[in-house]
Amino acid sequence: MSGEAAVFARGLTRRFGDFTAVESLDLEVAGGEIFGFLGANGAGKTTAIRMLCGLLPPSGGEARVAGCRVGRDTGALKRRIGYMSQRFSLYEDLTVLENLEFFGGVYGLGRAELAARADELLPRLGLDAERGRLTGSLPLGYKQRLSLGCALAHRPRVLFLDEPTGGVDPVARRGFWDLIYEQAAAGVTVFVTTHYMDEAEYCGRVSIMVQGRIVALDTPAGLKARTGGADMQDVFLRLVDA
Template sequence: MRPTTESGLAVRAHHLSRRFGDFTAVDSLDLDVEAGEIFGFLGANGAGKTTAIRMLCGLLAPSAGEAWVDGLPISTHGEAVKRRIGYMSQRFGLYDDLRVGENLEFYGGIYGLDSAAIKARRGELLERLDLSQALDRPTGSLPLGYKQRLALGVALLHRPPILFLDEPTGGVDPVARRAFWDLIYEVAAEGTTVFVTTHYMDEAEYCGRVSIMVAGRIQALGTPASLKAEHGARDMQDLFLKVVGT
C-alpha cells in the first residue's frame, strides 16, 4: 500500500458546494473515501457528479465548503493536489492527431517527468494496457476501447495515489468494458484509490462502496449489497431507479 494521509482518507468533502448563477449544481456535499477504495459515484445526468469531480480535481473552484484530496485542502494546495491525482474524463482528453506514444510523452512532459523517466514509464504502461503494438499509430485511428485504455494510461503516468474516472466506459462495448475493469482492479490492488462515475449499473456492482447523487446531494451511500438490502432492490439498476425516482 502506498502511504496516503494520516487520516487514511483519500478524498474528503465537507459542505462542498458549487453554484452556477442561481443554480446549485453541488449542494453541501459531505463525503469520505478511504485510501485504496473503489468508490462508485453515481447519479443521473445533471445530478452534479461531473461538477463535484471537477472541483476535487482543481478544475473548478468551489462556491463554498472545502475538500481534501490525499490530505491536502483543494482551496490552498491546488497544484500539489494535481500531482497526486490522475484524471480521466468521458471525452478522454487525447490528441487525435498525435501518435499513441506522443500523447504519453506530452502528458509525461507536463507532469515534469524527464525524457528517460517518460520512456521507461511509457513502455511499462503500453505493455500493461496491451497497447505496445499501437505505439506509432495516430490516436484518432484507434478503436474506442484502445483510446479508453490509452486515456487510463495518461491518467496513471505519474503514479498518482488517487484516480478520478468520470464515465470512463461510456459508449464502449461490453468486452472492452470488462477488460477495462480488470485493469481498474489491478490498479486498485496496488493501493490506488479509484473514484469512478458510471451510467452502467452492472459496473456499480464492481465498486466497494457507492453513493447515489440526486439534485446535488447524496441520497444513498454504502456497499452495493447493504444498499440493495436497505431499499429492497433486486439489483443496482433497480436500486438506482428506487433512489432517484421520486
C-alpha cells in the first residue's frame, strides 16, 4: 500500500428512515487492487457503492475515493471514477462507437481525444469490428464489454463494477475478467461486486457484507483458512448463514 488508499471509508453509514442500509462501513483499498465486495441481495452493497460514487449522500461517517472526499468534492470525484451498473446503461438505438463517444463526451473529452481513445479501446475490448453496429443488436457479452469501455473512456483511477457479469456464459465471464486484470495491472483500482464465487477467487481481497455490515475482510486464502471453508462458495455460505 503506497501512500493514500484509493478507496477509504470510516464509519460510513446510510439510513433510509428507520432502516439502516449500510452501518458503519470501514475499509481501505490500495491503488491497483482488485477488491471483491460480496454480500447477499439486499445486504447494502449497491447503497454503499452509490455513496462511494457520489450518487447518494451518506448519513454519517466519512469516505475518500481517489483522493476526493465523498459528499464534498463530488465534481472531482466523478471525474476520477468509472461506474458500471448491474443494468447495462447503454443506449440501444446508438451504435457502439456513438455510445463510447457519448460517455467520453459527458466526461468532457474533446473530439480528437475521443477518436484516439476509441481506436485504442475498441480493439482491446474485441469490439473493433462492431463499432458501427447498433448496440441493441449485440449479444449480452458484447454489451457488457462495451459498458466497461464506456466506464473506462476517461481513464478513471477507480473503477466501480456492480455485478458486471450477470447472465453471461463462463467463457465470456473469463474474457471480461481478463480485461479487469489488464486495468488493475495498469494501476486502476477495481471495486467489484459479484454473486459468482469463482470470480471472488480472482480478487486480491474480499469483503463480505451481511445486513449492512462487513462481517469479514481478507484475501480469499485467508478467509478460507479462517472459516475452514473449502472454496469461496463455502466461505460465503458459512459467513452469511452464521
